[in-house]
Amino acid sequence: MSAKVNDDLLTERRKCEFNVEELTNYLDGGAQATQNRRKLEDKVLSTKGLFDEVPEEYLSHKEKYENAVRKAVVYYKAMKEAEDPNQTEQERANATYRSLLHAAVFKDNSPFSLHLAMFIPAILGQADEEQKKYWMKRASKMEIIGTYAQTELGHGTFIRGLETTATYDPKTEEFVLHSPTLTAYKWWPGSLAHTANYCVVMAHLYINGKSCGIQPFIVQFRDEETHQPLPGIKLGEIGAKLGFNTVNNGFLGFDQHRIPRNRMLMKNAQVLKDGTFKRSPNSKLTYGTMVYVRVVIVNGMANQLARAVTIAVRYSAVRRQSELKPDAGEPQILDYVTQQHKLFIGIASSHAFTLTAKWLTRMYQKVTADLEKGNLDELPELHAIACCLKAVTTTDTSVLVERSRTSCGGHGYMLSSNLPQIYGLVTAACTYEGENTVLMLQTARSLVKALEQAQSGKRLSPTMSYLSEKVSSRLKWDNSIDGIVKGFRRVAYGKVESAMRSMRKYVRSGLGPEDAWNMSSVQLVAASEYTSISEADIRQLQDTYEDLLGKIRPNAVGLVDAFDFRDQILNSTLGAYDGRVYERLMEEALKSPLNAEPVNQSFHKYLKPFMQGKL
Ligand SMILES: CCCCCCCCCCCCCCCCCCCCCCC/C=C/C(=O)SCCNC(=O)CCNC(=O)[C@H](O)C(C)(C)COP(=O)(O)OP(=O)(O)OC[C@H]1O[C@@H](n2cnc3c(N)ncnc32)[C@H](O)[C@@H]1OP(=O)(O)O
Ligand SMILES: Cc1cc2nc3c(=O)[nH]c(=O)nc-3n(C[C@H](O)[C@H](O)[C@H](O)COP(=O)(O)OP(=O)(O)OC[C@H]3O[C@@H](n4cnc5c(N)ncnc54)[C@H](O)[C@@H]3O)c2cc1C
Numbered sequence: 001m002s003a004k005v006n007d008d009l010l011t012e013r014r015k016c017e018f019n020v021e022e023l024t025n026y027l028d029g030g031a032q033a034t035q036n037r038r039k040l041e042d043k044v045l046s047t048k049g050l051f052d053e054v055p056e057e058y059l060s061h062k063e064k065y066e067n068a069v070r071k072a073v074v075y076y077k078a079m080k081e082a083e084d085p086n087q088t089e090q091e092r093a094n095a096t097y098r099s100l101l102h103a104a105v106f107k108d109n110s111p112f113s114l115h116l117a118m119f120i121p122a123i124l125g126q127a128d129e130e131q132k133k134y135w136m137k138r139a140s141k142m143e144i145i146g147t148y149a150q151t152e153l154g155h156g157t158f159i160r161g162l163e164t165t166a167t168y169d170p171k172t173e174e175f176v177l178h179s180p181t182l183t184a185y186k187w188w189p190g191s192l193a194h195t196a197n198y199c200v201v202m203a204h205l206y207i208n209g210k211s212c213g214i215q216p217f218i219v220q221f222r223d224e225e226t227h228q229p230l231p232g233i234k235l236g237e238i239g240a241k242l243g244f245n246t247v248n249n250g251f252l253g254f255d256q257h258r259i260p261r262n263r264m265l266m267k268n269a270q271v272l273k274d275g276t277f278k279r280s281p282n283s284k285l286t287y288g289t290m291v292y293v294r295v296v297i298v299n300g301m302a303n304q305l306a307r308a309v310t311i312a313v314r315y316s317a318v319r320r321q322s323e324l325k326p327d328a329g330e331p332q333i334l335d336y337v338t339q340q341h342k343l344f345i346g347i348a349s350s351h352a353f354t355l356t357a358k359w360l361t362r363m364y365q366k367v368t369a370d371l372e373k374g375n376l377d378e379l380p381e382l383h384a385i386a387c388c389l390k391a392v393t394t395t396d397t398s399v400l401v402e403r404s405r406t407s408c409g410g411h412g413y414m415l416s417s418n419l420p421q422i423y424g425l426v427t428a429a430c431t432y433e434g435e436n437t438v439l440m441l442q443t444a445r446s447l448v449k450a451l452e453q454a455q456s457g458k459r460l461s462p463t464m465s466y467l468s469e470k471v472s473s474r475l476k477w478d479n480s481i482d483g484i485v486k487g488f489r490r491v492a493y494g495k496v497e498s499a500m501r502s503m504r505k506y507v508r509s510g511l512g513p514e515d516a517w518n519m520s521s522v523q524l525v526a527a528s529e530y531t532s533i534s535e536a537d538i539r540q541l542q543d544t545y546e547d548l549l550g551k552i553r554p555n556a557v558g559l560v561d562a563f564d565f566r567d568q569i570l571n572s573t574l575g576a577y578d579g580r581v582y583e584r585l586m587e588e589a590l591k592s593p594l595n596a597e598p599v600n601q602s603f604h605k606y607l608k609p610f611m612q613g614k615l
Contacts, residue, residue, distance in 0.1 A: 005579060006317075006579030008317050009557060009577075009579040012554075012558075013557060013558065016557065016561075017554060017555055020561050023558075023559070024564045027098060027562065027564075028094065028098055028564075029094050033094045036084070036094065037096075037098060040082050044082050045104060045568055047075075049071070050071060050104075050105050051568070055415075055588065055591055056068075056107060061245065064245060065194070065246055065248055067246075069111050071106065072110050075102070075106075076112060079101070098303060100303050100565065103571065104568040104569045107418065107421045108243055108244060108245050108424065109190075109246060109247045109425060110247070111195045111246055111247060113247060114148060114190035114191045114192075114196070115139070115142075115147065115196065117296065118147065118148035119146030119148055121289050121293070122148055123139060123218070125289055125292065126200070126286070127265045127266070127267055128267045131218075131267075132267075144197055144198045144224070145197060146196055146197075147192050148199065148289065149186040149192060149199040149200065149201045149252060150162070150201075151186065152164065152184055152185060153187040153251070154181070157438050159202065159287070160213075160214065162204055162214055163179070164178070164201065164202075164204065165178050165184075165203060165204050165206055166201075166203040166204065166217055168205070168271055168275050169258075172258070173260065173273055174261060175260075175261065177201065177203060177257045179255070182253075185234075185251050185253040186201065186252040188249050188432075189252070190244070190247040192235070192249065192250030192251070192252055193235065193249065194250070196222070197220060197222035197227065198220050198221070199221060200218055200219075200289075201218075202214050205264075205277075207271065213269075213283055215265075216286060217264050219263060221252060230257070232257035232258075234251075235251070236250060237250050238250060238251055242428070243423075244428055268280035268282075268285040269286070281376065285376075285379075293433050294439075295360050295386055295390075297394065297433060298353060298357040298360055298389050298393045299354070301393040301396075302350050302351075302357055302393070304397060304422055305349060305353065305426070306563040307569070308346065308405070308419060308422050308423075309346035309400070309404055309560060310560040310561075310565055311417065311570055312346070312404035312407050312412070313556050313559075313560045314557060314560060314579060315412075315575060316333045316343065317334050317557050317579070318579040319333045321333050321409075324336070334553070334556060335553075337546065340549045342403050343556070344552050345400065346400040346404055347552075347559050349396055353393050353397070356393070360386065363385065380446060381463060383442065383446075384445075384447075385443075385463055387434065387439035387442040388443040388529070391430075391434075391436035391437075391439040391440050391443075394426065395436055395529070397426045398429075401426050405420065411574055411585060414585070414588075416573040416588035417572050419574075437525060441521060441524060441525060441528075444499070444527055447496045447524075447527055447528060448496065448499070448524070450464040454467045466492060467496060469493070479541055495523070496527045499520050499523035499524045499526075502523055503517060
């Protein structure tokens with residue numbers, strides 16, 4: 001018999017003014033997609049061995065990893081078995097697009113995530129047809145487990161500064177991989193420490209002493225039978241982190257490690273047997289895997305933010321605290337307008353990021369198809385947009401997830417709420433796949449070029465076209481959607497123009513272009529990431545905004561219910577559908593090993609002799 005649902009949540013659900021299932025269907029891409037997703041979740045989550053007997057927060061660092069590998073094997077097999085052979089690839093992608101199934105199993109991400117998120121995409125994007133056929137067969141069947149090894153102890157952002165060398169030896173038709181310094185060690189790649197046995201390594205190619213730039217190589221580093229590191233390979237784990245503690249991030253050093261010529265992934269650039277180097281049509285095609293993951297991250301942020309606001313809104317409907325009016329009893333904290341302000345932006349942002357992710361994914365698919373035909377025209381715009389959206393969505397999601405946590409008081413600080421772990425997952429994305437400031441400056445580089453083109457009368461790409469609109473600076477604001485968008489465009493234009501004016505001022509003062517860029521870089525980041533509106537308009541918009549909060553209030557629980565996350569996926573004492581937060585907090589507390597006995601052994605060993613002055 002299912003547990004009784006909290007009365008306040010029942011009332012909230014009765015108050016809701018719209019059809020929750022309709023919104024769920026819309027988010028999934030239709031009723032059939034919702035059905036497919038639920039069917040997949042039913043199948044996978046009914047698998048034995050997927051869930052922890054003891055909450056993983058009470059395991060040691062080593063036990064957490066070993067337990068995660070155990071679950072990853074069970075989970076991956078369950079996902080494979082759950083695949084419906086009659087479904088099209090697109091239907092399968094839709095079913096998993098919004099599903100956070102892995103979040104039900106891994107609170108701190110999976111030791112297989114790099115295999116799926118980067119190793120396979122790197123093969124698909126960087127291998128030639130023959131290489132793709134061979135390696136995809138092995139990787140898709142999990143006969144091998146891979147990762148993506150680009151970052152080094154000494155370099156993460158500046159790819160052209162990577163120190164790992166790959167020197168071609170025409171006599172043996174091999175590449176010699178070497179880490180010339182400690183800072184050249186690959187450092188950070190997920191699964192690298194003890195899980196994977198292959199990786200795509202980004203290394204500096206040299207032929208006859210000449211630099212041929214950074215190229216991708218597929219490298220085996222552990223024996224497939226014994227899992228022992230191969231000769232010339234130094235391996236290890238980088239240690240405990242804020243999050244991602246079951247991803248097994250590791251380090252790898254090469255000592256004159258030889259690999260056959262056909263292990264350089266040669267879709268874009270090639271090395272012939274005699275050492276002839278055939279250059280890529282665009283050296284940045286080598287960076288393609290990162291562009292792909294930046295696109296995936298935008299959708300990932302939408303899902304993780306939806307999870308956090310679901311937990312916080314449901315808890316805010318159940319939690320009663322303080323006194324809004326004398327003798328009126330303690331109100332639901334969701335009735336405080338400050339609480340609505342903190343949480344409703346998170347609901348809206350999750351929807352905005354979902355729509356943005358769909359748009360960006362379509363752009364990525366179009367540009368990738370064009371690249372296959374040799375048309376590279378829109379690659380720079382895709383790069384600039386992917387940089388901006390990855391940086392903006394990860395920054396905003398980190399802020400909004402942390403705000404969801406602090407909106408839940410002390411119980412939001414409990415690991416059993418799962419809000420700290422969700423924060424650990426999303427805040428990492430501000431750094432990986434390109435640190436956000438660095439990516440915003442990449443976007444700024446494109447914006448400045450576009451404004452210069454606009455000022456010389458050239459046509460701009462659709463996403464940059466606002467830079468050529470001669471919008472009057474005396475634009476009258478109205479708070480219609482169109483008026484607000486026009487206002488944002490006007491201010492965005494002004495930010496880019498101001499940054500450019502600043503750079504020109506520094507150049508006139510005698511600075512070189514690089515120093516002028518650096519001196520203006522705060523403005524350049526601002527031009528890429530946000531726009532602000534002039535004072536007079538804030539008041540008008542503020543009134544509208546507060547009015548809107550009131551309109552959303554009766555639908556808040558319905559809006560988060562529409563995300564349709566199962567309790568296992570929320571994995572939270574505060575966010576369960578039935579709202580039994582206090583019972584769940586106590587149930588989880590009693591699982592602490594410290595509660596196994598009323599007096600802990602430290603009393604007899606330390607406390608008692610200490611308090612009796614004997615220590
Ligand atoms: C998919 C299934 C997933 C299953 C697993 C589920 C996991 C659940 C976990 C939950 C987490 C939350 C949800 C997240 C969503 C899932 C994400 C998957 C999980 C991933 C785990 C983490 C893995 C992390 C991996 C890494 O971090 S890999 C390393 C990343 N490193 C970087 O990004 C380095 C950044 N630096 C750079 O890109 C470059 O150095 C630079 C661009 C900054 C500078 O490059 P460079 O110096 O060479 O170039 P210039 O600045 O001189 O510019 C020259 C011109 O080149 C153009 N350019 C630059 N880059 C590109 C490009 N990429 N494409 C095209 N053009 C490019 C510039 O624009 C310049 O052009 P111009 O001269 O015309 O101006
Ligand atoms: C959880 C996690 C998982 C990861 N997984 C992987 C993986 O699987 N594979 C992999 O290869 N890497 C991985 N990374 C590494 C990640 O890609 C790098 O950390 C990231 O690229 C930043 O590089 P860095 O850490 O060397 O910082 P640096 O490049 O040293 O940058 C440090 C700081 O310097 C400033 N800065 C640097 N350059 C500029 C600039 N041009 N302009 C302005 N400011 C600048 C920024 O403030 C930046 O934060 C992972 C990282 C994390 C946190």
